[in-house]
Amino acid sequence: MxxxxxxxxxxxxxxxxxxxxxxxxxxxxxxxxxxxxxxxxxxxxxxxxxxxxxxxxxxxxxxxxxxxxxxxxxxxxxxxxxxxxxxxxxxxxxxxxxxxTDGAGLVADLLRHVSLAGKRILLLGAGGAARGVILPLAAEKPAEIVIANRTAAKAQELAQAFSGQAGVPLSGMDFDAVSGAFDVVVNATSASIGGNALPLPAGVFAPGALAYDMYYSADETAFLQQARESGAAIRLDGLxxxxxxxxxxxxxxxxxxxxxxxxxxxxxxxxxxxxx
Missing domain, CATH: 3.40.50.10860 (Leucine Dehydrogenase, chain A, domain 1)
Incomplete structure (x- = not known):
């Protein structure tokens, strides 16, 4: 076939x-x-x-x-x-x-390294890549999922679209409004393709946090470099x-x-x- x-x-x-x-x-x-x-x-x-x-x-x-x-x-x-x-x-x-199958692929890879149950998850980006993984992430019963985007309205719209199905607290905001530390931070933006860092607030990575970039590369991506410098304990690309x-x-x-x-x-x- x-x-x-x-x-x-x-x-x-x-x-x-x-x-x-x-x-x-x-x-x-x-x-x-x-x-x-x-x-x-x-x-x-x-x-x-x-x-x-x-x-x-x-x-x-x-x-x-x-x-x-x-x-x-x-x-x-x-x-x-x-x-x-x-x-x-x-x-x-x-x-x-x-x-x-994108969300299933992401979650399976994450679960090889950490449990998502009860964790705070920060999802960066509000485009199609983010949309495809929200429900698979939510199915693992994290404490909450926060969607952050350069444009707050897009993040809020995405959170509202899935709030009735997710079964976990779901919110959307711009990068400046993100507060607190997160156990898992997933980059669903295209920033790493252009080698660009994201405007993340200080302290966004909790102790032992996992940083995940959906983009993959032979070299460390811009987001994973940023995560390493910010103290993320586990750093994975999207391979x-x-x-x-x-x-x-x-x-x-x-x-x-x-x-x-x-x-x-x-x-x-x-x-x-x-x-x-």
Whole structure:
């Protein structure tokens, strides 16, 4: 069966390496996974062509996640909440089932290092990346989740949108209004892509705090450097989230749940070695 990752750009994607390693765990010799570059205005047409050619499913990356959400015939609860789809499964009847595995990938990676129950969580950013992880984080029963953004209104709007579903205290504010220390601080902004620090108040990291950057890099990201200098005890980039969300997608397609740890270790080695 043929699967692809669709994006623009997409040449940098490590998804083929990840899914090939997953398939090897189960001896799935007929599992094929490739990159598919589509024009920014050609996602729907390209997706339909892929399905018509017998494609079994796809991962979706920037800038197509919201358009993928609109294209699907059925949605998982987490995709419906995120209003974005990063995984599509083609059903036997040709209908498209959309899921969002980003939050599950993040939480799985966090839980390898800390428990989230009873913790104060600070989520930085109020865009699509943040939206996709709020409910998975809330499902772990933290003491509260605070959403901080440069524009307070966006953070408040996001908190209000999920307040009835989260089941934990949820609030939104701008960076200047953040107060107190947090056990877990998750960067869901794009600041690290540009090498930019965030205007975080002093004392935001509690003793033993974990700092998590959804962006990953061979080098320390700007946010993780900032977290280290501010005393965060555990600092993680988003490579584990990448592999974790891929594992959820692989399970959705094949029914096999792969082992994440060896694939993550292999990917980390190749990343630090500078290979693609």
């Amino acid at each position: 043929r699967y692809v990752v669709i994006g623009n750009p997409v040449a940098h994607s490590r998804s083929p390496q990840i899914h090939s390693a997953f398939a090897a765990q189960f001896g799935l010799a007929d599992f094929q996974y490739e990159r598919l570059l589509l024009p920014v205005d050609g996602f729907t047409e390209g997706l339909c062509r892929f399905v018509a050619d017998g494609g079994g499913g796809c991962n979706v990356t920037l800038p197509f996640k919201e358009e993928a959400w609109r294209c699907c015939d059925r949605l998982s609860e987490r995709a419906r909440a995120a209003q974005a789809v990063n995984t599509i499964r083609v059903e036997p009847n040709g209908k498209l089932y959309g899921d969002n 584990g989230m990448l592999v974790g969300q891929a594992a959820e997608a692989f399970f959705l397609w094949t029914g096999f749940r792969p082992e994440v740890a060896p694939v993550l270790a292999e990917l980390r080695t190749s990343l630090q070695g500078g290979t693609k």
